[in-house]
Amino acid sequence: xxxxxxxxxxxxxxxxxxxxxxxxxxxxxxxxxxxxxxxxxxxxxxxxxxxxxxxxxxxxxxxxxxxxxxxxxxxxxxxxxxxxxxxxxxxxxxxxxxxxxxxxxxxxxxxxxxxxxxxxxxxxxxxxxxxxxxxxxxxxxxxxxxxxxxxxxxxxxxxxxxxxxxxxxxxxxxxxxxxxxxxxxxxxxxxxxxxxxxxxxxxxxxxxxxxxxxxxxxxxxxxxxxxxxxxxxxxxxxxxxxxxxxxxxxxxxxxxxxxxxxxxxxxxxxxxxxxxxxxxxxxxxxxxxxxxxxxxxxxxxxxx
Amino acid sequence: xxxxxxxxxxxxxxxxxxxxxxxxxxxxxxxxxxxxxxxxxxxxxxxxxxxxxxxxxxxxxxxxxxxxxxxxxxxxxxxxxxxxxxxxxxxxxxxxxxxxxxxxxxxxxxxxxxxxxxxxxxxxxxxxxxxxxxxxxxxxxxxxxxxxxxxxxxxxxxxxxxxxxxxxxxxxxxxxxxxxxxxxxxxxxxxxxxxxxxxxxxxxxxxxxxxxxxxxxxxxxxxxxxxxxxxxxxxxxxxxxxxxxxxxxxxxxxxxxxxxxxxxxxxxxxxxxxxxxxxxxxxxxxx
Amino acid sequence: xxxxxxxxxxxxxxxxxxxxxxxxxxxxxxxxxxxxxxxxxxxxxxxxxxxxxxxxxxxxxxxxxxxxxxxxxxxxxxxxxxxxxxxxxxxxxxxxxxxxxxxxxxxxxxxxxxxxxxxxxxxxxxxxxxxxxxxxxxxxxxxxxxxxxxxxxxxxxxxxxxxxxxxxxxxxxxxxxxxxxxxxxxxxxxxxxxxxxxxxxxxxxxxxxxxxxxxxxxxxxxxxxxxxxxxxxxxxxxxxxxxxxxxxxxxxxxxxxxxxxxxxxxxxxxxxxxxxxxxxxxxxxxxxxxxxxxxxxxxxxxxxxxxxxxxxxxxxxxxxxxxxxxxxxxxxxxxxxxxxxxxxxxxxxxxxx
Numbered sequence: 044x045x046x047x048x049x050x051x052x053x054x055x056x057x058x059x060x061x062x063x064x065x066x067x068x069x070x071x072x073x074x075x076x077x078x079x080x081x082x083x084x085x086x087x088x089x090x091x092x093x094x095x096x097x098x099x100x101x102x103x104x105x106x107x108x109x110x111x112x113x114x115x116x117x118x119x120x121x122x123x124x125x126x127x128x129x130x131x132x133x134x135x136x137x138x139x140x141x142x143x144x145x146x147x148x149x150x151x152x153x154x155x156x157x158x159x160x161x162x163x164x165x166x167x168x169x170x171x172x173x174x175x176x177x178x179x180x181x182x183x184x185x186x187x188x189x190x191x192x193x194x195x196x197x198x199x200x201x202x203x204x205x206x207x208x209x210x211x212x213x214x215x216x217x218x219x220x221x222x223x224x225x226x227x228x229x230x231x232x233x234x235x236x237x238x239x240x241x242x243x244x245x246x247x248x249x250x251x252x253x254x255x256x257x258x259x260x261x262x263x264x265x266x267x268x269x270x271x272x273x274x275x276x277x278x279x280x281x282x283x284x285x286x287x288x289x290x291x292x293x294x295x296x297x298x299x300x301x302x303x304x305x306x307x308x309x310x311x312x313x314x315x316x317x318x319x320x321x322x323x324x325x326x327x328x329x330x331x332x333x334x335x336x337x338x339x340x341x342x343x344x345x346x347x
Numbered sequence: 348x349x350x351x352x353x354x355x356x357x358x359x360x361x362x363x364x365x366x367x368x369x370x371x372x373x374x375x376x377x378x379x380x381x382x383x384x385x386x387x388x389x390x391x392x393x394x395x396x397x398x399x400x401x402x403x404x405x406x407x408x409x410x411x412x413x414x415x416x417x418x419x420x421x422x423x424x425x426x427x428x429x430x431x432x433x434x435x436x437x438x439x440x441x442x443x444x445x446x447x448x449x450x451x452x453x454x455x456x457x458x459x460x461x462x463x464x465x466x467x468x469x470x471x472x473x474x475x476x477x478x479x480x481x482x483x484x485x486x487x488x489x490x491x492x493x494x495x496x497x498x499x500x501x502x503x504x505x506x507x508x509x510x511x512x513x514x515x516x517x518x519x520x521x522x523x524x525x526x527x528x529x530x531x532x533x534x535x536x537x538x539x540x541x542x543x544x545x546x547x548x549x550x551x552x553x554x555x556x557x558x559x560x561x562x563x564x565x566x567x568x569x570x571x572x573x574x575x576x577x578x579x580x581x582x583x584x585x586x587x588x589x590x591x592x593x594x595x596x597x598x599x600x601x602x603x604x605x606x607x608x609x610x611x612x613x614x615x616x617x618x619x620x621x622x623x624x625x626x627x628x629x630x631x632x633x634x
Numbered sequence: 635x636x637x638x639x640x641x642x643x644x645x646x647x648x649x650x651x652x653x654x655x656x657x658x659x660x661x662x663x664x665x666x667x668x669x670x671x672x673x674x675x676x677x678x679x680x681x682x683x684x685x686x687x688x689x690x691x692x693x694x695x696x697x698x699x700x701x702x703x704x705x706x707x708x709x710x711x712x713x714x715x716x717x718x719x720x721x722x723x724x725x726x727x728x729x730x731x732x733x734x735x736x737x738x739x740x741x742x743x744x745x746x747x748x749x750x751x752x753x754x755x756x757x758x759x760x761x762x763x764x765x766x767x768x769x770x771x772x773x774x775x776x777x778x779x780x781x782x783x784x785x786x787x788x789x790x791x792x793x794x795x796x797x798x799x800x801x802x803x804x805x806x807x808x809x810x811x812x813x814x815x816x817x818x819x820x821x822x823x824x825x826x827x828x829x830x831x832x833x834x835x836x837x838x839x840x841x842x843x844x845x846x847x848x849x850x851x852x853x854x855x856x857x858x859x860x861x862x863x864x865x866x867x868x869x870x871x872x873x874x875x876x877x878x879x880x881x882x883x884x885x886x887x888x889x890x891x892x893x894x895x896x897x898x899x900x901x902x903x904x905x906x907x908x909x910x911x912x913x914x915x916x917x918x919x920x921x922x923x924x925x926x927x928x929x930x931x932x933x934x935x936x937x938x939x940x941x942x943x944x945x946x947x948x949x950x951x952x953x954x955x956x957x958x959x960x961x962x963x964x965x966x967x968x969x970x971x972x973x974x975x976x977x978x979x980x981x982x983x984x985x986x987x
Contacts, residue, residue: 060694061644061703069689077443081451084436084505088454091502095473096457099465102472152369159366161348173614178373182606183563184580185599188587189376192383195591199379227376230369246349259354288462290566295587305464305566312471312570322472325465336460525687526720528707530734530785540733544724 103323107316122319126327131307131320138304141218142286145225149233149282150275152226157237157274158267172238179231187295190224191215194296216298224292229285233278240274241267280339284332304328377603384596401597411598414582417493421568421578422561425500430554432501433508434546438538440509441516458503459510467570470499474571491573499571500561507560508553515549548616555613559606636699638663638789638821639684644693646679646845653679654690655845661789661838663698666815666822668832671842672868677825680842681791684823685714698788708737713782714791718798719774721766727753727777728762734785752784755814772803783818792824796831808834829869833857841865857910862986866908873914873954875907876987885984889951893927897984909982911957916945919972928976929954933967947975 059065104118125131160171178186193199194214201214214220248270252262268275290305297303304324311321353359384402388395405411439445440452458466474495482489489495523545527537562580569581579602586595639661646654654676661667669677682688683695686707695703702710713734721730731752735745753759756776766774775795782790795811796804812835815822826832832839833853840850841864849861860866863874877887885895885907899905922928934953935946943966945956954975967973 058695058700058702058705060692060701061690062692065704066689066691073443074445077439077445078447080435080443081439081445081448084432084439084509085447085451085454087432088458088502088505091473091498092458092469093454094477095469098472098476099469152365155362155365156369159362174370175373177607177610178377180559180606180610181377182580182599182602184565184584185380185603185606186376188583188595188599189380191587192380192591192596193376199383227372230373242348244348259358285462288464290464291584294584305462308464308468309566312468318472321468325462325468328462329465332460332462520720522716522718522720523722525707526714526716526722527733527737529685529687529712529714530781531708531737532733533708533737536737541722 099322099326102318103326105319105322107319122323123327125320126323131324134302134304134307137301138287141222141225141303142283142289144222145229145286146233146279146283148222148226149230150279153230153233153237153278154275157234157241160234160238161242168242175231175234183228184291186228187224187292190220190227191295194220194223215296216300218297218301220296221293221301221303224296225286225289228289228292229282232281232285236277236281237271237274240271240277244270276339280335284335287332288328380596381600381603384593384600386593389593401593402601404594405597405601408594410582411579411594414577414579417496417576418562418578418580420493421496421500422558425497425504425561426554426557428497428501429504429508429557430550433505433553433557434512434550436505437509437512437516438542441513442521455506455509458506463564463566466499466503467566470495470502470567471570490575491571492575492577495571495573496568496576496578499567500564503567504557504560507556508550511553511556512546512549515546515552519545551616552613555609555616559609562602562605562609635663637661637696638665638698639823640694640696640699641680641684642694642696644680644683644690644695646676646683646688647691652845654683656693657845657847659840659847659850661821661823663821664819666812666835666837667824668836668839669823669825669842670827670829670832670839670868672827674844675842676845677827677842678793681714681793681823681825684789685712685791686710687714711788712791713785713787714793715775715778715782715795717793717795719766719778721774721777721781723766726763726765727758727769730766730777731781731784733781738785748784752780755783755818756780771798772807775799775807779814783820787820789821789823792822794826795824796826796828804831811835833869841868843868859983860908860985863906863908866906866983866985871911871955871957873907873909873911874985875909875952875954877905877907879903879905879984889949891929893929894979895982895984896980899984899986904987905984906987907982908985909954909977911944911955913981914954914956914975914977915958916947916956916967917974917976918967919974922974922976925979926976927979928974930972930974933969933971933973936966936969945973947973949975 103122104120106119106121126135160168160175163171195201196215198215244267248266249262252266257265288305289303290309293301293303293306297306308321308324308328311317311324354362383394385397385399386394387398387400436451436455440448440455474491478489478491478495481487519542523541524537527541528534532540562578564578565580565584568578569584572578572581579598583595583598583602586592637660639659641657641659644654644657645652657680669680671677679688683690684697686702686705686709690703693703694701697711722733725733728749731749732745735748740748753762756779758773758776758780761769761773766777769777775798778795792811796807799807808831811822811824824835836853838850838852839856841848841856843864849856849865851859856865857869860869866872866874875887877885879897879899879901880886880892881901882898883894883896884892885897885905886892887907893907895907897905916933919930929949931947931949931954933945934948935944937944937946938960941960943958943960945958945967947954947956956975
């Protein structure tokens, strides 16, 4: 750690004998310097992040008055209690179910894919990874919109089905459509951690397993899968947690029958005008995600 | 993994087919979208001859052009601010220790993990409560629009820039900074001539990331925007809900092109960027 | 004449560890001084404190009479050659060397001249435009030297400068550094854990262990008269025979044998007799001249080293090593023979335990 003194710190420009007080003063000066460097970002985040978050927290205890405005006096837990009501409960359950299903599908499709990538030659591997990342980085809205176009009435998928003789069908505005959109959006989140994990495994373990009479499937179950578990866990959390709060995908591909958590929160603010409930729900969603991530990091998960 | 262990023919076939299907799955929607944006047919799923009409319509549509312009302005401004703040905080966290450092560290991670719906709600409440206060305090006349959108974007982009620059700083040996000080450089000049050039690729990477995220954002922007101005993704989002049209197709493809251009730039930067930090050949020595 | 570096009562504490414990040291102008010791002994910390990269917890540090203890490194008239050279990877050789001058706001034309001068000094002509990662370790080291010397520092500090080089190059560079120092005339202070290197290059050596400065002296002084067991053991090879001081000229060894050995140590204190292998010789038993001290034993091992032969002699309670030049044709004792080890009185020294 470098320590620098300047005149501003009221110490002599000329040198002097060092005393323990000097060392401490130097450390304090260094510490101050660090603090001031961090201050702009710190202050910004306090005002424009921590404060808004606190406001949400406060609002979740407020009451909705008759006109759809919010009454900040009279704190209560009404907004939280409302979360237990059937409508809300159904929405929450449906969102959790869809998020779980999404994770399962991404895992089922993504694991073989990641394994395939990891077993290519290094040059090929790098090119393929870049090819996976390109759609991943492309504009999120557009990627959902593309499915909207494909799945609509007289859309491409419908035309293909008609051509093949399966009759034109409307896939839009169903849970299936949302599911497709979610898998499309989150598959790379599963593939990349899985790939990183599988790629690191030494072939010798698999070869040893085969040498000891295990079949391919047994090798997978008893050697490959356990060794790649960190990747499986990381990928699952990276897919499950954000899918819970998905908003854009259900909005574009889903319908009134498939209201999910994200949309429901938004309607509380825009149409139903029940800000306290919207606030409480947002806060609960964040708490759940936060808890899942803490578990992930505690289990030694690496930096995202 | 060397991949030398080959499974049975059947397994290999399944894996290859699976990979092929997934690549098709990932790219088909995008390719089809681009293809049909040139189709001269009001009906978006059907081909009707090649045309640039929809793109021309995009160029002539005032609302879309305005929204595009706002998107670019917001991206540029929010990136500039968040790169400065993000780099400063990366420096503070990697090179110093101070009171409240852990709290700051934690605070910086929150915007990355927070669900965007929650963040959108946060900013909505903040602006509805706070905008008046800010206006009264500073004597401004802000309405929900460009300024508020930018403020929200900076709020999450600081963290992303910080993470990228921190990774770069962590990999950097502090010995160079010590050498600079040994050679009479002041703190500022050490930073300017030695630290900064070495973290420049990280800062550039952070900036690209910030621009991409800013251009992409829908939910938070929607809640921070106002009747006055809105960004392209949010405007298009609204249009989509009213129905699908070829104009939206063309607009989407343009947004797609912009993202892909950014990806390619960042890939190029990664290839050419960065001198080896500990370059030393291990060839036989010659004095 | 003012000392180049004067260290008085310098202590460096990290939490409860004393990296350097109340050190007093004077380094003279124009000296090639080595700080020698095992890893963790505090030598690098001391060097960094002279450079200003660490501040002492307390004490006084003077450079040519000026108190510099509280000054930051960029305000001290010393420069450092770092262990792995720390060349700026994004700058060329020229730019690296010019850096210190640029920071001191030397006029541009002067910079160009001085940089050219430095490049000539370390023989790096034609490599000015190269970047560090395009150069060999030996070349990088010269750049590091030039980068420091171009600033005409009052003292040059070198942190294990030859550690990263292979053996042959290291030996070449040892001589080169010595010549360079004579040519430039500046005080060099360098840190190393390699005692042979210290013996080869330095005018004086300071031996350190566990944060303490144990002995300061010329290579000859340290080798011939080590002040304690650690120094005796650390420098070169030696036999150490434990015993007790019986009088100012007698040492009573562990097996009861008395040998003639001068010492200033307190009577009754534990000490060891330091006998270098090349100071002793072996003879068949019963053939030792008078005037020599001797011990009897049995030859347990003969090791042929080409230019010399090492005889390992087993005494009752320990083994001794004796090194003799190899004279082909001379008759050599065999393993198992009864042998006497002898040495001239005064050929060894007594060291404190």
